[in-house]
Amino acid sequence: MCEKTIWVGLSLLLALPCFAYQPQIRPIYQVKWGNRSFALSGNIRTRFEYQGNYNIKKYGIKNDDAFFLERLRLNFNFILYPSIRAFLQIQDAHVLGLSLPAYTFKPSNPYFDPFDIRQGFLEIKPIEWLDFKIGRQQISYGDARILGPGQWGNTGRYAWDAIVATINNQYIKTHLLVGRYLIRDPNKWPNPNIHYPTGYAIYSTIKRLPFNLDLFYVLKRDCRKIKQGEAGKGIWNTNSIGFYLFDQFKHIDYSATYVYQWGWWGRDKIRAYGYNFQIGYTFPFTFKPHFKLQYTCGSGDKDPNDGIHGTFDGVFGGVDRFYGRMNFLGWMNLRDYEIDLEIKPHPALLIKTAYHYFTLDDKKDAWYFPNSKPQRWDKAGNSGKAIGHEIDTEAIFRYQRYEWRMGLSTFIPLNFAKNTGTNPHAYWYFLQMMIWF
Numbered sequence: 099m100c101e102k103t104i105w106v107g108l109s110l111l112l113a114l115p116c117f118a119y120q121p122q123i124r125p126i127y128q129v130k131w132g133n134r135s136f137a138l139s140g141n142i143r144t145r146f147e148y149q150g151n152y153n154i155k156k157y158g159i160k161n162d163d164a165f166f167l168e169r170l171r172l173n174f175n176f177i178l179y180p181s182i183r184a185f186l187q188i189q190d191a192h193v194l195g196l197s198l199p200a201y202t203f204k205p206s207n208p209y210f211d212p213f214d215i216r217q218g219f220l221e222i223k224p225i226e227w228l229d230f231k232i233g234r235q236q237i238s239y240g241d242a243r244i245l246g247p248g249q250w251g252n253t254g255r256y257a258w259d260a261i262v263a264t265i266n267n268q269y270i271k272t273h274l275l276v277g278r279y280l281i282r283d284p285n286k287w288p289n290p291n292i293h294y295p296t297g298y299a300i301y302s303t304i305k306r307l308p309f310n311l312d313l314f315y316v317l318k319r320d321c322r323k324i325k326q327g328e329a330g331k332g333i334w335n336t337n338s339i340g341f342y343l344f345d346q347f348k349h350i351d352y353s354a355t356y357v358y359q360w361g362w363w364g365r366d367k368i369r370a371y372g373y374n375f376q377i378g379y380t381f382p383f384t385f386k387p388h389f390k391l392q393y394t395c396g397s398g399d400k401d402p403n404d405g406i407h408g409t410f411d412g413v414f415g416g417v418d419r420f421y422g423r424m425n426f427l428g429w430m431n432l433r434d435y436e437i438d439l440e441i442k443p444h445p446a447l448l449i450k451t452a453y454h455y456f457t458l459d460d461k462k463d464a465w466y467f468p469n470s471k472p473q474r475w476d477k478a479g480n481s482g483k484a485i486g487h488e489i490d491t492e493a494i495f496r497y498q499r500y501e502w503r504m505g506l507s508t509f510i511p512l513n514f515a516k517n518t519g520t521n522p523h524a525y526w527y528f529l530q531m532m533i534w535f
Contacts, residue, residue, distance in 0.1 A: 140172040145530040151522040158520035165195040187217035215288040229264040250418035253282040272302040295320040309345035327364025329405040335361040363407035370410040372396040390438040398431030398460030417468040423490040430466040456485040474518040481517035499534040
């Protein structure tokens with residue numbers, strides 16, 4: 099208990115500069131010569147986390163963990179010519195006090211990866227409407243539910259070794275990409291990519307519409323014939339096609355995402371889908387309260403022996419802010435009924451509360467964690483569907499280049515969790531400070 103108190107105190111101490119000092123307005127170093135330039139910038143983030151009755155790998159362990167995280171990112175931005183840019187980002191991520199040993203994280207470590215290359219690419223713009231980005235890069239489109247990085251984790255999620263071509267005119271903006279995402283392996287420098295699967299995508303934003311509309315197609319492909327399905331081993335070939343729509347009308351905002359999947363999972367045919375619908379209203383009061391209702395579904399596999407793979411694949415989306423802040427669920431065999439409330443008691447302060455009611459989509463399929471691995475499973479379907487409730491509260495204070503966050507979450511188990519193993523109430527809180535320079 100004494101060590102945990104020390105971690106809390108250390109986090110609070112490091113958060114104090116958010117209120118005591120004013121940040122630099124410009125990058126830490128910048129120089130120009132003719133039409134060329136160089137800029138050095140970055141950010142540093144520290145966070146204390148306390149996890150009760152769970153950890154990143156398992157729910158229901160009946161003990162707790164307290165640890166301290168540090169992450170430094172340095173950005174080197176070179177403008178070589180008006181049409182050529184080179185960018186390098188170095189990331190240094192450490193963890194102190196974590197009870198889980200490093201060897202338990204294979205192939206990628208979410209907490210620890212010292213001084214590695216997170217991004218390093220060359221961007222070329224040969225003509226006004228065409229852009230090429232080649233190399234190690236972060237990729238994020240739309241609301242990041244389909245293609246987007248998970249920035250909450252200490253080492254980050256979904257940076258890519260990729261080639262991206264962007265076509266941008268008055269009617270449409272289209273991204274064409276092929277690549278593989280990175281593995282955070284602290285024993286290899288630089289970090290390797292996943293090798294398999296390879297990702298291919300077309301992501302387009304349609305312009306000149308009365309609402310925002312994105313259309314996309316994403317392919318995950320692994321031709322090694324080692325993917326195990328119900329009917330045997332074969333290739334992994336997941337096709338995802340769909341749309342993202344967003345609009346605002348006075349005080350009302352709404353959005354919708356829909357994805358249909360087909361292809362091959364070993365020798366099984368893929369027949370899966372996922373969607374999210376949300377509608378919100380901003381009340382015209384001083385604190386600008388914003389109330390939102392959401393419903394998310396990722397299909398499950400109805401029959402584990404029929405040669406049809408019905409479990410939705412979460413594509414390449416950032417999972418660490420969509421399906422509960424405790425990261426207990428991924429977008430697979432999931433139904434998430436969500437209520438959100440945000441208020442701004444001060445221009446620099448945002449307070450958010452979210453309630454989630456989680457159930458399985460199909461009771462014969464598993465409860466999946468965000469890493470796509472089953473957490474609990476009752477293939478007979480006798481344990482029910484209701485996984486649990488989660489309540490998340492977070493306060494965010496921003497002042498120029500400084501940001502301070504604190505949050506508290508709790509998970510209350512229901513029938514499926516209770517019938518498939520140990521089922522204590524789980525809880526989590528954190529304190530975080532971030533400075534951009």
